[in-house]
Amino acid sequence: MIPLSLAEIAALTGGRQHDITESGREVTGPVVIDSRQAGPGSLFAAFVGEHVDGHEFAESARQAGAAGVLATRPPGGPAIVVDDVVRALGALARHTVAELGTRVVALTGSSGKTSTKDLLAQLLQRLGPTVWPEGSQNNEIGLPLTALRADRGTRHLVLEMGARGVGHIRYLTELTPPGIGVVLNVGTAHLGEFGGREQIALAKGELVESLPPAAEGGTAVLNADDPYVRAMASRTRAAVLLFGEAEEADVRAADVHLTSAGTPAFTLHTPTGCGEVRMRLYGEHHVSNALAAAAVAHQLGMPAREIAQALSEAGTLSKWRMEVTERADGVTVVNDAYNANPDSTRAALRTLVAMGGRAQGPGGGTAEGGRTWAVLGEMAELGDEALAEHDAIGRLAVRLNVSKLVAVGGREAGWLDMGAKNEGSWGEESVHVSDAEAAVDLLRSQLRPGDVVLVKASRSVGLERVAEALLAEEPGGRPGEATGGGAR
Template identity: 45%
Template structure:
């Protein structure tokens, strides 16, 4: 952050000094909204949430070294009092960017892949000059200005994510930090229930290219028709990326190895380079191309772009993190968030990574899908149930459509082989079909965790009691036989881990993916011994 005296902060935010605040006291950063992140020289922004009021932590922030508090009411600390703390934070960030004339702002948006693309692009821009990028997914009305305020006089590139939960959100974020380069990755189904349709999502995402100056660059996905149409919404120069011939920056000869990592020839107007990604999933190719296109526009040599993309490893947590346990079980933690599009991409990657192995998945019902929620969640269940899994766990509430879709998928696949003799039926859920289970075999290993218990024993769909599974399911992975696919419904992430612990054997593979609110990253952490990922 560029050092600012409190008097200047009050002027920018239309605030008033209170609590014996010294107008000459200088804030040197960082600006934080969590008192635990305060450092000497900080400005603490007191926000009132549904459960926690930041004003209650003002004194603690000052004791930790904060110069002052940005607040909406007087507190026992030097304070800049403003009508709206979030709006004041945005104004402070906007003034801050204006004081960084040498910094190039690059915005990234899309329904999926924003964080991975941002991480790749920040790696590329760091080859040219000092770069600031969000930690994780700081991409909303709070995370965006907080990231901007981390920049200082030496910063040359600000690589920012811009998210939207409604029309106008990206426009507001672009006003805080006007972009010179705007990247639109895709238009998918994330938050479709909030927006009401993909056309509305496209309208919101396109606000990024509308914010570009005539001298700017719009980097658009040539393979997504709704993104390609955005070329007509900007006066900036347009550069296309993708796999089609229309793309100036494109991937050719794409191959995927046994771990699901893609390699391709990066083709540009001035030459080509070979890229071998360390990131998992074929969908990482599009993210790499988007970053490559922006890097190319900034003048990076193709060889440098290819080398940096090939060397990149996952930076942000819980996005296709692949970890091998000592016993050979592979855990894929893709639990940061989920929507129908990212679910399909994850299962596609998992099918490659887990080929020839028993595969299990932990998922949860998707949210913010509006009137299409039941249909899309049933489609998710069909996707999971038709993926040749040895076992599927659906965690959390509103799971019935997912479970119905999963059961329908394995039932339809039953023609692939005769039913497994002696497999006991899963007791039916209220209003739903019976769910199959495997056949009990060996006794459980010593120390195996117990299954979550309900009033009448282990719980199935709708709370129906189910017979305990001893020693895990005895089936082989990849079978399409519905009697060889175990389906369970559990209440939460911890219960999912406990259930899986009794199923897994050396060499198995597990995919963990669901909406952010379900916290399924905890499932992956428990499967890996509780270690932080």
């Protein structure tokens, strides 16, 4: 963050100074919304949530060294009192980005945003100091917090932009105007909130509409393989750079295949050269994410061979996204429980099946079993499409020949189970359990060396508890030994 006095923050946010006795008191550290993350020189933003009122933790933040508090009522001690903390954070972010003149790269899409952000951050770090979101900070609170981590040494600022409706991305681009905008896809996530893909495309396209003209360096990086995204070329004044597997893509992948480990490999082609990529991430869906990151790196001057090398070395920076860990007994756990939608779940199931073909026991020998387990929960925010989409995922598990489907939860999980059983031939291969604890009990009693377990659901389900329990201890009560990380 660039240093700002509390008086300057008050002026930028339209706030009122409260109980500030030290003239020129300055914020030099990060802006935080959790008092436990406060430190010397930080600014604590106090939000009033459904269950917690941040104002009650203002004193804890000050004791940790916070220079002041951003609040909607006087919390006691040095503070800036504003009408709306969210809007105040946005004003600070807008000032920071304008003051620094940092190259802003923003990306959006129905799925793959966080994985692409992680890849892009690892590529751009090779070109200079880069700031990117921690986890999935992509809304009107998370985006300003990310932008406020930039300082005068920051060369690239990578931002993830999410939307719950039309107008949300437009607002975010007004806070942090991007020079490069990336649209990954228009999928089925949040169908219930948007009402259809056309509305999703309308909202996602606000990003390319915000870009400066090509003459001023604006670049729209668009997925050539997604017709909804490709059509956004007509909505921007910026130069258009296409990525994908289509022949006409400027940055494209050829000879795409999965290795025996379930990781994708391909030949990267760019306008300036080509290179071989063998990724460490799991699943063929990461090819599109990698191409999007490669297109941005190409636009910023990175040679094709260096891009290919960086993609081959890149891992995951965010938890619970295809985190692969092999236990000492040969059971492999794939924790992809951070979020789920129909598109990402289909991709995860295909990856599970590919990984099942390489199952090995302890020491690398071929193990008995090698079964694939899909532990799935609700995919949220699908609206009227929820029944059809959950049913389709259950049917897909059968068609892919997944060995065991464990549907976890209530009504939506029942639809998963119903889809699998209605597809035919499956009897005990699909089971519906009430909660994560029941799923863990079932798995502990039936897993054997060589099995691969995928855990995936929307974040609200909390299905990461299944993966964590399976990794917490080995069968027989012995501590688990992880032989693989999030990306091997």
